[in-house]
Amino acid sequence: MADDIRRWSEQLARDPSSLVFLQLGEALRRQGQLEVALKVALRGLERHARSADAHDLVARISVDRRDFTRAFAEWEMVLRLDPENIDAMKGLGYVSYQLGQLE
Numbered sequence: 001m002a003d004d005i006r007r008w009s010e011q012l013a014r015d016p017s018s019l020v021f022l023q024l025g026e027a028l029r030r031q032g033q034l035e036v037a038l039k040v041a042l043r044g045l046e047r048h049a050r051s052a053d054a055h056d057l058v059a060r061i062s063v064d065r066r067d068f069t070r071a072f073a074e075w076e077m078v079l080r081l082d083p084e085n086i087d088a089m090k091g092l093g094y095v096s097y098q099l100g101q102l103e
Contacts, residue, residue: 001027012040017047025057029064037061052082059091068095 008024021044028037038061045054059074072095078088096102 001031005031016043019044019048019051019053022053022057025061029057029061034061034065038065050081052078052085052088055081056085056087056091059088063091063095068098071095072099 005024005027008020008027011020012018012024021040025037025041025044028034028040038058041054041057041061045051045058048054055074055077059071059078062068062071062074072092075088075091075095078085079092082088
C-alpha cells in the first residue's frame with residue numbers, strides 16, 4: 001500500500017487535476033491518516049466539485065473523524081448529484097443512527 005500511496009502522490013503532484021486523489025485519499029483513510037486524507041480529498045473536491053465520488057470520499061473520511069454533521073451534508077450532496085447512489089443512502093442512514101435521529 002505504501003508504494004501505491006507514493007505512486008498516487010507523485011501522479012497527483014504532476015497533475016493536480018487528476019482523479020487519482022480519490023484512490024490516494026481512500027488509501028490514506030484506510031491507513032488511519034485521516035487529516036492527510038481529508039486534505040487530499042478537499043483539494044480534489046475544489047477541482048471536481050460536481051464529482052459524487054469526491055463528496056462520498058469526504059463523507060467517509062468525516063465519519064472516521066466522527067464529524068457526522070459534515071458527513072451528512074456531503075452524502076446529501078452525493079444524492080443531489082446522483083439520486084440513485086446506494087452508498088450515500090446507506091451513509092445517511094448510518095449517520096442518522098449515530099446522531100440519534102431515528103425517525
